[in-house]
Amino acid sequence: VLMFTGVAAIGIFIAFATSALTRAQFTAIQGLRQIRTRGHVLVFGCGNVGTRVVEYLLALDRHVVVVELKPDPLVVEMAASRGIELVTGDATRDGTLDLCNVPHARAVIAVTDSDTANLEVALGVRARNKDVPVIMRVHDEAFADSIGRHFEAIRTYSAAALAAPVFAMISRFPKTRGRITLGDDAYSLAERVQ
Numbered sequence: 001v002l003m004f005t006g007v008a009a010i011g012i013f014i015a016f017a018t019s020a021l022t023r024a025q026f027t028a029i030q031g032l033r034q035i036r037t038r039g040h041v042l043v044f045g046c047g048n049v050g051t052r053v054v055e056y057l058l059a060l061d062r063h064v065v066v067v068e069l070k071p072d073p074l075v076v077e078m079a080a081s082r083g084i085e086l087v088t089g090d091a092t093r094d095g096t097l098d099l100c101n102v103p104h105a106r107a108v109i110a111v112t113d114s115d116t117a118n119l120e121v122a123l124g125v126r127a128r129n130k131d132v133p134v135i136m137r138v139h140d141e142a143f144a145d146s147i148g149r150h151f152e153a154i155r156t157y158s159a160a161a162l163a164a165p166v167f168a169m170i171s172r173f174p175k176t177r178g179r180i181t182l183g184d185d186a187y188s189l190a191e192r193v194q
Contacts, residue, residue, distance in 0.1 A: 037101065038101070038104040040062075041105070042108045045067075045110065065084070065085040065105075066086050069089065069090050071086060091112065092121060102129050105132050106132070107133045108122070123154075126151075134153065135154075
């Protein structure tokens, strides 16, 4: 009985140790690692809109951390060449959010292709840091209005709502590139040759 107990205990110990090592190796292969930087901007989703957002943030000299489930080669190359930290993982999972150093983030931008995923990310971030500004893209304007009514701290923007004034202004004034509203302030964007 003592021998069988000893063999079983050693077998269980070896199984747990092997499982932990395999899990750590799988996590490393996936690109999941703890982000240690502070004052970074977290961008969840790096499709067409996310890539443009990252480019603008880099132009503003911001440190960017991108979280993408399946990054395409362009995003991987951008991360390697421009100093972007890339986390390959599902942004809606708590484990992925815990790796992103959310308590020390400067801002969070959720621009995945799914409205519900963006909301999950926003709520997960707000649960970890109540003071960080959270901006999310929403396709459906009614859903954006509902989020605005229920969650004051999360700012939602619809791509259609942002683009419509731009197209209207371009049609009226050839040099005008659009009009944007940030909070209560409205700004006209114009092209001027110096």
